Every structure is written in C-alpha cells, then in structure tokens.
Amino acid sequence: MCIIHTHHPVSLKKSLPISQFNRIRRLCSREEDFQTQAYDLEARFKDRHYTLEWITSARKRFEGMSQMECLYAPKRPNTEPRINCIVQFSPVSHEFQSIIQQYWHIIASDPSLTCFTSTPRVVFKRPPNLRNLLVRAHNPPQPEHFLHQIPQGNYKCGQCAQCNFTTKTKIFHHPLTGKPLHIKGVITCNTNNVIYMLRCPCGLAYIGKTTRSLKTRIAEHRSNIRNHNDKSPVAIHFTAASHNVSSLRYIGIEHVKSPSRGGDVNSLLLKREAYWIYTLGTLFPKGLNEDFDLRPFL
Incomplete structure (x- = not known):
C-alpha cells in the first residue's frame, strides 16, 4: 500500500482500498472473519492517511456481498476497442x-x-525511480586483455591492404562544420560491429555500419567503385565524379559492443548509424547517404 501523500495517480490510490477489501471478501467465507480483517485493513489505511470517505465507501461496497458473488463476478461486456x-x-x-x-x-x-x-x-x-537511476543490476565483465588501456581511436592493423586508406587518430571532423569529434572505442581494421565514415576527394561523406570486420566492408566498397556498381551510392558518386578508387578514405567512428546479456546487435548498429547520419548531416545532397532506417526505433 502506498502512502496517500505520494505522487501516484489519484485513480490508483482510490482503487487500492477497493481491491484490498475485495481480496479479503474473496478469502473469507464467514462474515465474522471478513469483519475482523476489514477492521484491521481499515486501520492500516488510516495509518497511511487515506480519507475516511474512500475507506468507508470501499468497505460498504463489499459488506453486502457474499464470497461467491466476489469469486464469480460477471464479466464486463466487450466494448469497442480504444487506442x-x-x-x-x-x-x-x-x-x-x-x-x-x-x-x-x-x-x-x-x-x-x-x-x-x-x-x-x-x-x-511508471517513470524511472531512484533504483532505476542509481542501481545497476548487471555489472559488465572485466576485459581479459590489455586493449582497455589503449586510448580510444582508429588504428591501423598493419597487416591488410585497407590500412593504406585510413589513419591513426583519436578524433575525426564533422564533414560540414569541421568540428572535431571523439572516436568511441578502440577500432582497427579487424574490429567487428563498427560505424564508419567514408570520405571522397570532394569532401562528401558516407556513414555505414558493418557486423563483419571493418576491412572486409571497406574492401567491398572499393570493389563496388572499381566495378561501377549502380546500386551503391558511393560507387555511383565516384563514377559520376571520375574519382579514382585509391582516393577513398575511411575511418571507424564508433565500436558498438554486443549486449552482455545477448540481443540484436544489428538493431543497435542501425540505431547508431541513423544517429550519426543525422548528426553529421550526410544525407543527400549534403552527403552520400540516400536514407536511414527508422524501424529499429519503432
């Protein structure tokens, strides 16, 4: 039972005496047992500063009913569904x-x-309470390697062909304003679940995501450019602008970690991809992204 002076909805506080008197009527087959329990329940509601009007109204509602009437109350007829x-x-x-x-x-x-x-x-x-805000029910596992000691940033793996098209850095710049932004996570060519940014020589940017290694996805982009893939917005732009595939540059901007308790990491990637497309303004014509998927937010 909540105290009457809390910020719970009034309808909830009014319904509590009704539901509790209904409960003891269902449990008590003898009238004297009901009266004993009702007297005790009434005292507890008074201790919580419930008005006598609410308590008396709820008690009288069930004093004239039998146990069987409460147990087998008629169901309400189905009405027109409401939104x-x-x-x-x-x-x-x-x-x-x-x-x-x-x-x-x-x-x-x-x-x-x-x-x-x-x-x-x-x-x-119910809105978040103090427990939701202050208590963490699940502590993340401690890393078993030394990578947590490396500053967050984008790094070359030094062992693949894609290293030539990226750079070691802790920040990247907004493609429209030039504002420096921090890279989230330790990202190399071998990192999975990455949000990345492609840049062309004319300054336009493209935001993408991959669940595979970053170098695998970048290799696909370069292949699409060489083969003039008309389904890739990056390849279409490079072909139309006569850019050479060697002028493509990329950088990993965020590493999305898989949920420790399991879950759809691809949905998380789609959300972060949409966030970065919107934040960096890379939708056409200011960028190379044609659109972004809002379904993960629904």
Missing part, C-alpha cells in the same frame, strides 16, 4: 489528459485520421 496513449506519469499528467480531451475534435475532423474513431485512453506507466 491507448501510453505516457510516463508525472504530477502534471492530468493536464496532458485534459488537453487531449479538450482538443480531440481537431484530430477527429481530419479526414486522413479516420482510424481514430474515439478519444484515446490515456494510460500511465
């Missing part, structure tokens, strides 16, 4: 709810929104 608008609860949530109800007629009058046949039901979900 739920799920938001985090806050002290001003009731204002949000009243605004929706007050101006719903504007949405209802839009012919393109005929799927909304009735006012949505505002449903509150």
Whole structure:
C-alpha cells in the first residue's frame, strides 16, 4: 500500500482500498472473519492517511456481498476497442489528459485520421525511480586483455591492404562544420560491429555500419567503385565524379559492443548509424547517404 501523500495517480490510490477489501471478501467465507480483517485493513489505511470517505465507501461496497458473488463476478461486456496513449506519469499528467480531451475534435475532423474513431485512453506507466537511476543490476565483465588501456581511436592493423586508406587518430571532423569529434572505442581494421565514415576527394561523406570486420566492408566498397556498381551510392558518386578508387578514405567512428546479456546487435548498429547520419548531416545532397532506417526505433 502506498502512502496517500505520494505522487501516484489519484485513480490508483482510490482503487487500492477497493481491491484490498475485495481480496479479503474473496478469502473469507464467514462474515465474522471478513469483519475482523476489514477492521484491521481499515486501520492500516488510516495509518497511511487515506480519507475516511474512500475507506468507508470501499468497505460498504463489499459488506453486502457474499464470497461467491466476489469469486464469480460477471464479466464486463466487450466494448469497442480504444487506442491507448501510453505516457510516463508525472504530477502534471492530468493536464496532458485534459488537453487531449479538450482538443480531440481537431484530430477527429481530419479526414486522413479516420482510424481514430474515439478519444484515446490515456494510460500511465511508471517513470524511472531512484533504483532505476542509481542501481545497476548487471555489472559488465572485466576485459581479459590489455586493449582497455589503449586510448580510444582508429588504428591501423598493419597487416591488410585497407590500412593504406585510413589513419591513426583519436578524433575525426564533422564533414560540414569541421568540428572535431571523439572516436568511441578502440577500432582497427579487424574490429567487428563498427560505424564508419567514408570520405571522397570532394569532401562528401558516407556513414555505414558493418557486423563483419571493418576491412572486409571497406574492401567491398572499393570493389563496388572499381566495378561501377549502380546500386551503391558511393560507387555511383565516384563514377559520376571520375574519382579514382585509391582516393577513398575511411575511418571507424564508433565500436558498438554486443549486449552482455545477448540481443540484436544489428538493431543497435542501425540505431547508431541513423544517429550519426543525422548528426553529421550526410544525407543527400549534403552527403552520400540516400536514407536511414527508422524501424529499429519503432
């Protein structure tokens, strides 16, 4: 039971006496047992500063009912399904709810929104509490190698042909503003799950992601350029601008670690790829990206 002065929704606090008196009515087959438990429950609600009106109303609701009536209460008839608008609860949530109800007629009058046949039901979900903010339920494993001591940055592996097209650096520059940005993670040509940036001689940039080694993906880009692949935006630009494949430059900008408890790392990569495409402004015509995938955010 929550204390009455907390910031829980009023509807939740009003429903607690009802649900608790209903519970003891279902458990008690004898009336004297119900009255004993109801008296004790009423005292506990008073200790939590619940109003006498709420407590008395909930108790009287079940005093005139039998145990069997509570156990086999008739089900409510199915009504027309309503759309739920799920938001985090806050002290001003009731204002949000009243605004929706007050101006719903504007949405209802839009012919393109005929799927909304009735006012949505505002449903509150619990916001993060102190435990969510301060306590970590799972500690990441300690690294078993010395790489955690190496400063974050992009490094050459020194053993592949793609090393000639990158550079050792801790930062990279925004392709439009020139602002220096820090590379996230220790990235080499052999690193998997990488967000990378390609640069052409005319300054345009392309953001991509790969679950394989970075050198494998870069080799594919160079192959697409040499073969004039008309399905690759990078190859199309290099062909149209008569750039030589040797002028391609790349840099790994973020290493996306696989979730320690498992999960879809490709979905994480798609989210980070979309973030960097938006942040660096690499969508056509300012860059070479044609679009980015928003499905991982849905």
